[in-house]
Amino acid sequence: MTEPSRPGEFELIARYFAPIAGPGGLGLLDDAGLLRPGRGYEVVVTADALVAGVHFFPDDSPDAIGWKALAVNLSDLAAKGAKPEGFVLTLALPRGWTEGWLADFAGGLARMAEAAGCPLIGGDTVSTSGPLTLSITAFGTVPAGRMVKRSGAKPGDVVLVSGSIGDGALGLKVHGPDKPDWVATLGAEDRAFLADRYLHPQPRHALADALQRHASAAMDISDGLVGDLAKLLKASSAGAEIDLDAIPLSGPARAALMAAPALAELAWTGGDDYEILCTASEREYPALVAAAEGSMLLLTPIGRITAEAGVVTYRGKGGAHSFAQGSFSHF
Amino acid sequence: MTEPSRPGEFELIARYFAPIAGPGGLGLLDDAGLLRPGRGYEVVVTADALVAGVHFFPDDSPDAIGWKALAVNLSDLAAKGAKPEGFVLTLALPRGWTEGWLADFAGGLARMAEAAGCPLIGGDTVSTSGPLTLSITAFGTVPAGRMVKRSGAKPGDVVLVSGSIGDGALGLKVHGPDKPDWVATLGAEDRAFLADRYLHPQPRHALADALQRHASAAMDISDGLVGDLAKLLKASSAGAEIDLDAIPLSGPARAALMAAPALAELAWTGGDDYEILCTASEREYPALVAAAEGSMLLLTPIGRITAEAGVVTYRGKGGAHSFAQGSFSHF
Structure with a gap:
């Protein structure tokens, strides 16, 4: 059995993730992204990890997985009274991932990011011998001292x-x-x-x-x-x-x-x-x-x-x- | 074979991660952490994922794994000219993790965090059927417009x-x-x-x-x-x-x-x-x-x-x- 022809890390970023990126993501071409909170604002930070077989069924629609991965983080920001400003995604792809899967995943992620006005500003993509694992860290802003605890x-x-x-x-x-x-x-x-x-x-x-x-x-x-x-x-x-x-x-x-x-x-x-x-x-x-x-x-x-x-x-x-x-x- | 007696998520956070937390981590008891960049500063954000068997040997010293996981992110911040301010950790623990492993991992992480003045401000701990997977997102500050690209x-x-x-x-x-x-x-x-x-x-x-x-x-x-x-x-x-x-x-x-x-x-x-x-x-x-x-x-x-x-x-x-x-x- 031959491996399917798949894009490399940089093509993958350019094709599927750069379209979700905001200006703070610098085209996802640098080592880091930027957040620019307005004067008098603080940054609220939240993170959630999701593992296939634990947090979702491995054969769930990749669109839904992408949507939900960001949604659960935005839910935390909402509870803290914070306006969503951006997120970073780290993605550990299992052996045998396909470009079609990734395109659908990025599609669901993009719809949620668009709906919330919360662009991608950075991340990392690696391979794993285990199940698909993803981690999102999301950022929101609140007026200083106003995060709801x-x-x-x-x-x-x-x-x-x-x-x-x-x-x-x-x-x-x-x-x-x-x-x-x-x-x-x-x-x-x-x-x-x-x-x-x-x-x-x-x-x-x-x-x-x-x-x-x-x-x-x-x-x-x-x-x-x-x-x-x-x-x-x-x-x-x-x-x-x-x-x-x-x-x-x-x-x-x-x-x-x-x-x-x-x-x-x-x-x-x-x-x-x-x-x-x-x-x-x-x-x-x-x-x-x-x-x-x-x-x-x-x-x-x-x-x-x-x-x-x-x-x-x-x-x-x-x-x-x-x-x-x-x-x-x-x- | 019986499972080793292990602390639950909250004991685990209190015992091993709360000591690494800074004031922005709110004791790791809330859904989110806080970053308070000074007036005229921007926040530089970088993320790296590490998978056992891909980025380190599964039997590497957990102290070294913890140290390096944070170090590689701090290296990105340094290159961008940013002063480290905090980080979040998401950790997917494989079946059979032990408290001793986690204590040593947290020890290495704590030494790096201390050396860099970069406290933990949040995160997520989940279980996985695959290899240990961890993702760190680190934050630094630069005077507005001064991130080195x-x-x-x-x-x-x-x-x-x-x-x-x-x-x-x-x-x-x-x-x-x-x-x-x-x-x-x-x-x-x-x-x-x-x-x-x-x-x-x-x-x-x-x-x-x-x-x-x-x-x-x-x-x-x-x-x-x-x-x-x-x-x-x-x-x-x-x-x-x-x-x-x-x-x-x-x-x-x-x-x-x-x-x-x-x-x-x-x-x-x-x-x-x-x-x-x-x-x-x-x-x-x-x-x-x-x-x-x-x-x-x-x-x-x-x-x-x-x-x-x-x-x-x-x-x-x-x-x-x-x-x-x-x-x-x-x-």
Whole structure:
């Protein structure tokens, strides 16, 4: 078997990555890229690594892999109240990669970069004997001192989430190879919606400015609402009372829960939401919700911050509820 | 066989990585880190990925892997004239990683970070079914508009290199599993010197300020002097005349070339130098060399930039010399 004819590193950069580059990328021809934060601004930096077979299925559409790799980083920037400014990509390509795969991957990456106004400014491409591995470091800017931390929640603050919760975790079941019985009970449109929410998360960068102005704490929900709330509370040395019935669900997620009520647990604890979890004082809360609505994004109050560090009370129709395992573990 | 008892992601961060973190890392407890460039400064960004079995031997000392992973990025920052300010690390750990390995890796990383004043400000740790893979993105600052590019070399400029050339490529032979015959002819100290130059490259960040003030173009030499010079010339649309006999060699490298004269080719074209290749106008050249000497670093002139784009003439004792393959290819 002969190796397919493939472009070298420089052709590859020129053909697929240079079109995603902004002026700070210097045509991807130098050893480094440049960020030029405006006067009085700071740079927020976030990084996520993704490994084939761990974070996505190796045969997922390369377009979706490219989209999502950048989206999960932009989701972190949004939660910090930062405006996206650029990113770098390091890509370890497995033996047998094809140019077609790479073209589609770069296409998905380019669409997300374009949608967010976040150009590529540098990176590195290497080979690996293992699975495809990629790492993105993304940069955003905030006015100095205005990055929204996890640690700022205060007793009495309202707890809110953006969009709808659970679609990503349900979408993974719909999309994955071993489909549970409930999947067949959903209509084709609901299945497509949930799978797409898993494959193409929408980073909430439209919320960044509102969060920076009005939120007391925020993080993005990537490892499940219940587990990520525990992290925010730990950083803030606070507790919370959460109304499970207030947690917003999409129509397709509600349809799945009708078919299999036990899925509620998955919706609340499963990963891949890429929504924003935030808190705001009683005073700032109306302005935060109004600013979000101005960006056509829904922020839903789901509870209150309490003073007792680490204690979270979940209540719903069935009374109090406790969670055995809060969050996806990375090991 | 039972899995060794190992810390979870959060214990791991607290135990091994939080001690390397600077104030911008926010204790590595948030989703993002912060960079605060001073007024009138820009941020230079560079990234390198390293894969076990490709960029280092899987059984290399984890201390050396940690040191070198950061060093190769700091070398890029130095070449751009940037002062190191921080870095993020994404780490994909293979099955069977041990806490001892990680402790030593973090130790080497910490020593390099400390030596360069370049703290960790964020990252991500994931698992992989493949080889250990790590990616570092490093940040430095330069006064606005002063990043030293590859593209600024002008006809008549002096071409210079820092330190000594070829030690890394020779050191790889000394260190690697298949040792050529000439290795046995070297003394133990020479062998140790060359292997250490491969394992613990010294990024030339002490040169950053001098380069930013006086160099017309610069890059670090990671893929071999001959190949990297070709890249600098391509970016500058220029040519060069190089005196092979002027290329500085260390004592141990000269000893190796005495034993096997054909090694000169390896010294000039092999990778892993992590020295600086730069150019300066006739006017700026003395100030550049003097500033480097003030930092106890030697910059050696090896030739001149010429006007004919892409044409490089190499001359030495044996007359004109041409190179078949200029540079290490990443694929």
